[in-house]
Amino acid sequence: MMTVLQIDVLLLIEKLVLIAIIVLASLGIALYTTFAERKVAAILQDRPGPERAGPFGLLQPFADGLKLIMKEEIIPSHANKGLFILGPALAMTAALMTCAVIPWSSSVELFGRKIDLQIADINIGILYIFGVVSLGVYGIMIGGWASNNKFSLMAALRGASQAISYELAMGLSLIAVLMLGGSLSLKTLVEQQMQPGALWNIAYQPLGFLIFFVCALAECNRTPFDLPEAESELNFGYHQEYSSMKLGFYLFAEYVNMIMSSAVMACLFFGGYDIPFLDEKTLSPNVAAVLGLLALLTKIVIFLFVFMWIRWTIPRFRYDQLMNLGWKKFIPLALFNMLLTGFFILMKQEGTWQSVTHLFNK
Amino acid sequence: MSIIQILFYLLSGLAVFAALMVLLSKNPVHSVLWLIVVFFAISGHYILLNAQFLAIVNLIVYAGAIMVLFLFVIMLMNLNAATEPNQHIWMKLAGVIAGGCFLVMLVSLASQAGDMANKTVLMKEGNIGLIKELGKILFNEFVIPFELTSVLFLSAMVGAVVLGKKDNTQ
Numbered sequence: 001m002m003t004v005l006q007i008d009v010l011l012l013i014e015k016l017v018l019i020a021i022i023v024l025a026s027l028g029i030a031l032y033t034t035f036a037e038r039k040v041a042a043i044l045q046d047r048p049g050p051e052r053a054g055p056f057g058l059l060q061p062f063a064d065g066l067k068l069i070m071k072e073e074i075i076p077s078h079a080n081k082g083l084f085i086l087g088p089a090l091a092m093t094a095a096l097m098t099c100a101v102i103p104w105s106s107s108v109e110l111f112g113r114k115i116d117l118q119i120a121d122i123n124i125g126i127l128y129i130f131g132v133v134s135l136g137v138y139g140i141m142i143g144g145w146a147s148n149n150k151f152s153l154m155a156a157l158r159g160a161s162q163a164i165s166y167e168l169a170m171g172l173s174l175i176a177v178l179m180l181g182g183s184l185s186l187k188t189l190v191e192q193q194m195q196p197g198a199l200w201n202i203a204y205q206p207l208g209f210l211i212f213f214v215c216a217l218a219e220c221n222r223t224p225f226d227l228p229e230a231e232s233e234l235n236f237g238y239h240q241e242y243s244s245m246k247l248g249f250y251l252f253a254e255y256v257n258m259i260m261s262s263a264v265m266a267c268l269f270f271g272g273y274d275i276p277f278l279d280e281k282t283l284s285p286n287v288a289a290v291l292g293l294l295a296l297l298t299k300i301v302i303f304l305f306v307f308m309w310i311r312w313t314i315p316r317f318r319y320d321q322l323m324n325l326g327w328k329k330f331i332p333l334a335l336f337n338m339l340l341t342g343f344f345i346l347m348k349q350e351g352t353w354q355s356v357t358h359l360f361n362k
Numbered sequence: 363m364s365i366i367q368i369l370f371y372l373l374s375g376l377a378v379f380a381a382l383m384v385l386l387s388k389n390p391v392h393s394v395l396w397l398i399v400v401f402f403a404i405s406g407h408y409i410l411l412n413a414q415f416l417a418i419v420n421l422i423v424y425a426g427a428i429m430v431l432f433l434f435v436i437m438l439m440n441l442n443a444a445t446e447p448n449q450h451i452w453m454k455l456a457g458v459i460a461g462g463c464f465l466v467m468l469v470s471l472a473s474q475a476g477d478m479a480n481k482t483v484l485m486k487e488g489n490i491g492l493i494k495e496l497g498k499i500l501f502n503e504f505v506i507p508f509e510l511t512s513v514l515f516l517s518a519m520v521g522a523v524v525l526g527k528k529d530n531t532q
Contacts, residue, residue: 083391124493127418134426138398141430145391145437153437160430167426184493 010113019119022099030255031061033304037255040308068248076241080146087143088242088249094136095256101125102263103187105273105293108286117289118187125186126178129264130171133219137163139253140238147241155229155238158319163219165326170215172334173208176341177201177268186264190272196279200271207337209269211330216261218326221254223311225322262303263296270299366410373410377403390436394429401425415493 035050038060042049050057075084105117122128137160144156180201181189193200202209218225229237239250266272273292274280280288317325380399387393401424408417500508 080389080391083395122414124414124418127415127422131418131421131426134422134430137426137430138395138433141433141437142395145433157434157437160434164427164430 014113014115015119018115018117019100022104022119023096026096026099026256026259027252029259029300030252031065033255033259034064034251035061036304037308037311040305041312044309044312065248069245071244073244073246074241076148078148079241080148083142083146084241085246087139087146088239088246088253089139090142091136091139091253092249092256094132094139095253095260097132097135098129098257098260098264101128101186102260102267103190103272104296105289106280106285108289117293121185121187124184126174126184126189126264126268130167134163134167136253136257139250143242143250144238147238149241151235152238152240155240159221159238162221162225162322162326165323166215166218166225166330169211169326169330169334170219172331172338173211173215174268176205176208176334176338179338179341179345180204186267186272190267190274193271194274194280200269200274202269205269205337205341207333208341209265211334211337212265212268215330216265217307217310218322220257220261220307222258222307224314224317226311226316258304258307259300262300262307265303266296266299272296369406369410373403373406377407391433394432394436397432398425398429401429412492415496
């Protein structure tokens with residue numbers, strides 16, 4: 001085995017290729033998510049939507065991208081130049097970093113090597129996602145502040161406080177899932193749901209999923225929680241001063257975030273790359289991996305559609321309503337869900353109802 | 363030099379440089395951002411020590427929450443380099459001497475401590491930093507201090523709510 005500095009070179013190459021593929025694929029899917037968003041909006045509003053560029057308008061995202069790149073890049077004269085550029089870069093980086101711990105499928109065998117379709121199976125996987133998500137806030141805050149515009153700053157502060165508030169309820173709803181699985185590794189959580197006879201976590205955690213889903217909407221700044229970009233109150237939101245591809249990065253990061261949160265939800269609650277009613281062990285590993293990947297992508301697409309469906313159906317919340325919902329409704333609800341889960345786990349461990357009452361009488 | 367050593371020196375250099383920049387930046391927002399870089403470097407050190415849980419919690423709590431609040435305050439108060447009060451030269455001198463004395467004391471203490479003499483850091487070894495082991499120790503051996511800490515947090519939370527309410531009634 002060839003090693004440099006005690007690292008297996010083949011492993012390094014394998015991981016680098018995997019990272020490149022996953023990042024490019026995420027960007028590609030995000031590109032077409034913008035297209036899908038416009039199409040879904042069009043269908044819901046009973047109009048044709050983009051249809052001129054290419055067959056069915058399929059080249060529209062490239063036209064949009066080209067337009068964004070070709071536009072003049074403006075940096076406001078009183079803006080903090082370094083931070084103004086750092087803002088969108090951070091937003092995009094944080095959005096893409098999430099994909100490192102998502103298990104895209106089981107392992108495939110290529111050239112005699114067993115390759116996991118996951119960049120890093122670290123044993124704190126879901127906490128890593130939380131860490132990265134909390135960094136995504138900086139992209140918004142720095143960009144909003146560096147623009148030196150009151151509207152941008154207000155929108156940035158809104159966005160940051162919204163993200164922090166909903167992160168709490170999200171974490172609490174997640175704890176219940178982790179209590180069921182007993183692991184923080186996403187791969188382990190998915191494999192537990194794949195066991196023959198095991199149900200997906202949604203069956204045990206409907207309330208937890210509901211809270212997590214709404215919090216994911218808020219974290220991605222999607223309607224009904226898109227207050228950082230509420231154009232009727234804040235002109236255009238935290239990216240008001242941005243133009244050209246910097247603006248594109250902000251908008252794009254939002255779509256990448258949507259894809260990643262859909263993937264996380266699929267892994268946590270809907271069995272990840274599990275195909276329902278099929279025992280993957282009966283298939284050859286490579287076929288199972290490809291089918292699993294397709295299953296996960298299908299789940300992601302369904303979630304993305306629900307995201308868009310909600311965006312074009314439900315009006316925006318008011319800011320105080322948003323905060324009330326997060327702090328006064330979801331956090332107690334998530335705590336209650338945690339308590340309930342703990343109670344049922346205890347009941348299962350102790351066997352019967354009698355033994356639980358016995359436990360309390362002790 | 364092994365990869366761990368290279369990473370160690372890289373992270374240490376980054377941490378020291380970023381910490382210096384926290385102090386030297388004129389703009390408070392830049393200081394906060396450099397402080398976040400320091401936290402990242404320290405988290406990297408935790409990972410080298412195989413304390414993944416500590417590393418990520420350090421990021422979530424400090425870089426993700428506390429520093430955001432710092433940024434909030436600084437951005438809303440619109441602190442700029444110009445608004446920094448001009449301190450007297452004697453004050454600066456006194457600060458340097460006091461800080462220097464503290465540093466000398468800290469270094470001498472650390473170098474003489476019996477616990478640390480003739481010991482090297484365990485890199486990438488031991489599993490005390492992994493979440494499973496940490497949880498077992500926290501909830502068995504140290505359960506009372508752990509619960510006391512949570513009561514402390516609760517009281518802080520209640521205090522924050524009381525302070526927040528006071529403004530409302532006025």
